[in-house]
Amino acid sequence: MPPVPGGRAAADRSSPVREALLDAAAELLVRHGYRGLRMRDVGEAAGVSRQTVYNEFGDKWGLAQAVVLRDNERYLDGIDRLLAEHDDLYAAVAAAVRFTLLTSAEDPLKKVVLTGAGGDELLPLLTTQAEPVLFTASARIVEHALGRWPDLDPDAFAEVTDAAVRLTMSHLILAEGPPDRVAGFVARMVVRYLGLPEPEEGGPGPG
Numbered sequence: 001m002p003p004v005p006g007g008r009a010a011a012d013r014s015s016p017v018r019e020a021l022l023d024a025a026a027e028l029l030v031r032h033g034y035r036g037l038r039m040r041d042v043g044e045a046a047g048v049s050r051q052t053v054y055n056e057f058g059d060k061w062g063l064a065q066a067v068v069l070r071d072n073e074r075y076l077d078g079i080d081r082l083l084a085e086h087d088d089l090y091a092a093v094a095a096a097v098r099f100t101l102l103t104s105a106e107d108p109l110k111k112v113v114l115t116g117a118g119g120d121e122l123l124p125l126l127t128t129q130a131e132p133v134l135f136t137a138s139a140r141i142v143e144h145a146l147g148r149w150p151d152l153d154p155d156a157f158a159e160v161t162d163a164a165v166r167l168t169m170s171h172l173i174l175a176e177g178p179p180d181r182v183a184g185f186v187a188r189m190v191v192r193y194l195g196l197p198e199p200e201e202g203g204p205g206p207g
Contacts, residue, residue, distance in 0.1 A: 018056055020046040026067050030108045034064060034122050065132070068125045071109050072133050076140045078103065083144050089152075090199055092145075094187035097168050101179040104172050114173060134169070138162045152194065160193040 024045035028037050039060060040050045057063040079096050086092035104110045113122040125133065142158050164186050171182050191198055 017046070017048060017052070021048070021053055021056060021063070022067055022070050025063050026071070026109055029064065029067060029112055029122075033112060034060075037064070039063070064122060065125060067109070068113065068122070069132060069136065071107070072136060075100070075103065075107075076137060079141060080144050083141075083148060088199075089145075089149060089194075089196060090187045090191050093164065093190045094183040096141075097164070097183040097186045098179045100168050101171060101175075101182060110172075134162070134165055137165050141165070156194055160190050163193075164190055 021042055024042045025037065028041055028045065037060060039053045042063065043050045043053045046053075053063065057066055078099060082095050082099055083092050086095060104114070113125060138158070138161050142154075142161050145161070146152060146154055146157065167186055167189070168182075176182070188198060
């Protein structure tokens with residue numbers, strides 16, 4: 001698989017100039033949408049030239065992708081914290097899905113991407129061109145979870161994690177049902193695939 005732009009290794013190498021450009025671009029995307037985003041405005045907001053923006057990201061699409069990928073890394077930091085808080089895999093998965101659905105609904109940047117504010121050009125970053133986001137999310141979740149639950153089958157868990165991430169993302173784009181119900185459904189899928197026991201009926205829910 002080709003390298004994923006904007007992954008954790010790239011984030012570790014991020015320079016102050018790059019971070020300032022990403023901050024400026026994120027704010028301008030929320031304010032004006034993708035169609036209203038101009039490389040010159042991003043450079044001015046960060047105190048650098050337009051050419052510096054092009055040198056760093058290649059083009060406007062590369063800049064938008066980098067903004068979404070950084071936002072995804074920050075979201076995954078929250079997932080890491082949630083996984084660390086739960087001893088039971090079912091509860092951990094359910095909490096992670098619920099967190100994803102609720103925080104995405106409140107995230108101004110994700111609203112721009114999902115609702116197509118200022119044009120729907122960004123939606124492919126979560127659909128047809130979502131592979132960098134999906135790969136980064138799946139890889140980080142698998143890495144963290146296998147460290148916490150080392151007895152899990154690595155291959156099986158990687159497979160079902162990829163399916164769970166894609167399913168959760170589909171619910172972000174086309175919401176179907178309350179977050180708790182979706183969280184429980186995804187968590188049941190994961191534990192059933194891995195052959196793990198499910199919580200008894202009436203037992204602890206996704207919260």
